[in-house]
Amino acid sequence: xxxxxxxxxxxxxxxxxxxxxxxxxxxxxxxxxxxxxxxxxxxxxxxxxxxxxxxxxxxxxxxxxxxxxxxxxxxxxxxxxxxxxxxxxxxxxxxxxxxxxxxxxxxxxxxxxxxxxxxxxxxxxxxxxxxxxxxxxxxxxxxxxxxxxxxxxxxxxxxxxxxxxxxxxxxxxxxxxxxxxxxxxxxxxxxxxxxxxxxxxxxxxxxxxxxxxxxxxxxxxxxxxxxxxxxxxxxxxxxxxxxxxxxxxxxxxxxxxxxxxxxxxxxxxxxxxxxxxxxxxxxxxxxxxxxxxxxxxxxxxxxxxxxxxxxxxxxxxxxxxxxxxxxxxxxxxxxxxxxxxx
Amino acid sequence: xxxxxxxxxxxxxxxxxxxxxxxxxxxxxxxxxxxxxxxxxxxxxxxxxxxxxxxxxxxxxxxxxxxxxxxxxxxxxxxxxxxxxxxxxxxxxxxxxxxxxxxxxxxxxxxxxxxxxxxxxxxxxxxxxxxxxxxxxxxxxxxxxxxxxxxxxxxxxxxxxxxxxxxxxxxxxxxxxxxxxxxxxxxxxxxxxxxxxxxxxxxxxxxxxxxxxxxxxxxxxxxxxxxxxxxxxxxxxxxxxxxxxxxxxxxxxxxxxxxxxxxxxxxxxxxxxxxxxxxxxxxxxxxxxxxxxxxxxxxxxxxxxxxxxxxxxxxxxxxxxxxxx
Numbered sequence: 001x002x003x004x005x006x007x008x009x010x011x012x013x014x015x016x017x018x019x020x021x022x023x024x025x026x027x028x029x030x031x032x033x034x035x036x037x038x039x040x041x042x043x044x045x046x047x048x049x050x051x052x053x054x055x056x057x058x059x060x061x062x063x064x065x066x067x068x069x070x071x072x073x074x075x076x077x078x079x080x081x082x083x084x085x086x087x088x089x090x091x092x093x094x095x096x097x098x099x100x101x102x103x104x105x106x107x108x109x110x111x112x113x114x115x116x117x118x119x120x121x122x123x124x125x126x127x128x129x130x131x132x133x134x135x136x137x138x139x140x141x142x143x144x145x146x147x148x149x150x151x152x153x154x155x156x157x158x159x160x161x162x163x164x165x166x167x168x169x170x171x172x173x174x175x176x177x178x179x180x181x182x183x184x185x186x187x188x189x190x191x192x193x194x195x196x197x198x199x200x201x202x203x204x205x206x207x208x209x210x211x212x213x214x215x216x217x218x219x220x221x222x223x224x225x226x227x228x229x230x231x232x233x234x235x236x237x238x239x240x241x242x243x244x245x246x247x248x249x250x251x252x253x254x255x256x257x258x259x260x261x262x263x264x265x266x267x268x269x270x271x272x273x274x275x276x277x278x279x280x281x282x283x284x285x286x287x288x289x290x291x292x293x294x295x296x297x298x299x300x301x302x303x304x305x306x307x308x309x310x311x312x313x314x315x316x317x318x319x320x321x322x323x324x325x326x327x328x329x330x331x332x333x334x335x336x337x338x339x340x341x342x
Numbered sequence: 343x344x345x346x347x348x349x350x351x352x353x354x355x356x357x358x359x360x361x362x363x364x365x366x367x368x369x370x371x372x373x374x375x376x377x378x379x380x381x382x383x384x385x386x387x388x389x390x391x392x393x394x395x396x397x398x399x400x401x402x403x404x405x406x407x408x409x410x411x412x413x414x415x416x417x418x419x420x421x422x423x424x425x426x427x428x429x430x431x432x433x434x435x436x437x438x439x440x441x442x443x444x445x446x447x448x449x450x451x452x453x454x455x456x457x458x459x460x461x462x463x464x465x466x467x468x469x470x471x472x473x474x475x476x477x478x479x480x481x482x483x484x485x486x487x488x489x490x491x492x493x494x495x496x497x498x499x500x501x502x503x504x505x506x507x508x509x510x511x512x513x514x515x516x517x518x519x520x521x522x523x524x525x526x527x528x529x530x531x532x533x534x535x536x537x538x539x540x541x542x543x544x545x546x547x548x549x550x551x552x553x554x555x556x557x558x559x560x561x562x563x564x565x566x567x568x569x570x571x572x573x574x575x576x577x578x579x580x581x582x583x584x585x586x587x588x589x590x591x592x593x594x595x596x597x598x599x600x601x602x603x604x605x606x607x608x609x610x611x612x613x614x615x616x617x618x619x620x621x622x623x624x625x626x627x628x629x630x631x632x633x634x635x636x637x638x639x640x641x642x643x644x645x646x647x648x649x650x651x652x653x654x655x656x657x658x659x660x661x662x663x664x665x666x667x
């Protein structure tokens with residue numbers, strides 16, 4: 001590591017470098033007296049520099065280096081991590097309780113399968129207050145296709161509030177429970193909607209999100225509908241597209257971990273030529289398929305909608321059916337026994 | 343690198359006068375001295391008043407540097423070193439271990455290549471659990487895709503008795519660090535190097551670091567690779583050599599994952615990162631998963647001491663120990 005990384009005034013840094021102390025390891029091997037004489041600074045200044053250098057190189061005793069966590073602590077954190085319900089209990093079940101926070105989840109499927117519906121549903125559900133088992137957070141909705149319908153969001157929000165009222169009504173009979181404070185229009189107010197019209201705007205917005213979320217700490221979900229749209233056109237240089245996309249993916253990962261929020265990327269499908277036949281696959285290619293933590297594929301099975309967990313580091317592959325009703329996402333009417341483990 | 347001044351203690355010839363002469367030519371450290379043209383320096387020293395003394399200083403410097411150069415080893419010593427300090431670590435999967443004649447070798451960089459959802463991360467977490475549980479080593483896991491799951495690792499721990507205490511003991515030996523760009527990666531690895539070196543000095547021997555996992559290295563490199571400049575490629579190679587240096591000097595087994603990209607129109611795939619990266623890992627394994635069932639096939643693409651092309655089928659069961667779910 002280089003000396004220039006230490007938080008020093010530029011004059012002292014210049015003196016250090018011109019005296020030959022360019023790396024931290026060279027500083028850590030001298031005494032403060034020697035350093036003071038070589039660099040021509042006071043001994044107390046030299047002492048401060050040594051202290052800083054030691055802080056940077058040697059960290060706490062428990063972990064090898066700064067910022068690393070041990071898996072035991074992480075296990076406890078993981079268990080306490082909230083999930084955002086999808087309002088469809090079968091789907092929640094295979095997702096291990098819902099969309100997991102601090103993960104990037106990609107959801108893809110053919111047009112009309114209900115990707116945008118899931119997006120709107122999640123942006124409403126994230127606001128369910130803590131008393132009702134939700135997160136009480138806010139949502140960021142990044143719309144690249146222009147498919148977000150505010151009337152639909154209102155409809156789902158009304159249904160969500162009704163459900164909560166029904167729940168309190170039930171609870172009132174048995175326990176003393178709080179009234180539903182939330183109104184459908186509050187729910188709409190807490191969805192931050194960004195309309196993005198080109199891929200440059202999309203990149204700029206992703207770069208800006210860090211700042212925006214630091215200012216609005218209770219944002220708990222970021223939905224991008226869809227990540228693909230602008231990247232499937234206007235791009236001649238596919239290698240450049242891969243670079244830009246993988247950098248964007250890393251930024252989403254960073255956001256998800258830093259603020260412990262869920263990132264949901266909606267993706268379109270494309271045909272892919274494998275083993276002699278054309279098959280449907282999620283768009284943006286092979287490199288992109290590595291850039292999400294979890295991947296859920298939506299597909300038609302007969303006239304029923306199904307979701308399949310294609311990739312997840314901690315969940316087993318499984319599929320579940322769901323329907324899209326006027327009230328939002330719900331269990332498939334035909335059965336609730338259809339959770340199929342694979 | 344150490345400043346020249348440090349040598350004065352034992353070698354009075356390298357005094358302030360000699361150092362002044364050196365610093366007037368931009369030489370402040372031993373490293374600068376090595377990089378400078380020695381003949382030019384000697385010629386310049388001729389012109390000074392105290393030429394003899396300066397030349398003597400240069401000779402002393404050169405002899406000091408010669409002493410510091412790494413000693414050579416013969417084959418027997420290398421073999422002994424390998425048997426003593428380069429063990430194989432079980433990857434936690436019997437079939438893979440028999441394919442690799444024991445498992446992951448310390449001091450080597452093993453690369454795992456496979457398409458998305460082929461079980462690379464599962465393999466990594468299984469190896470981490472196995473090394474922490476059975477080899478009493480600590481594991482450092484560098485995660486770039488938020489895919490590290492302590493819960494999943496806990497499922498791989500197979501000890502029978504006293505499960506809770508064992509889980510705690512094993513899990514606390516695994517540390518995880520998240521890294522989202524290659525520059526942070528360099529910082530992390532350099533920090534790790536310093537920490538390891540200070541551990542050696544302090545003789546901390548409990549739970550030596552035995553396995554370093556980078557999942558995935560390709561997602562860090564892809565954003566910088568290609569385009570017009572060659573900087574990305576230089577960073578990639580530097581990262582590869584830094585990893586190999588760590589592996590060699592501290593006897594760590596290193597496991598990195600890489601993804602695949604399409605090769606041509608035929609629908610075939612090949613490992614990402616291109617030809618330059620190909621020469622870096624010692625061992626290259628290809629993972630592929632059959633979509634109809636959860637069987638994995640692992641094949642050797644490259645190995646330093648075994649013929650390539652061998653394959654083994656394994657059931658990378660995603661549903662191990664379901665009771666924890």
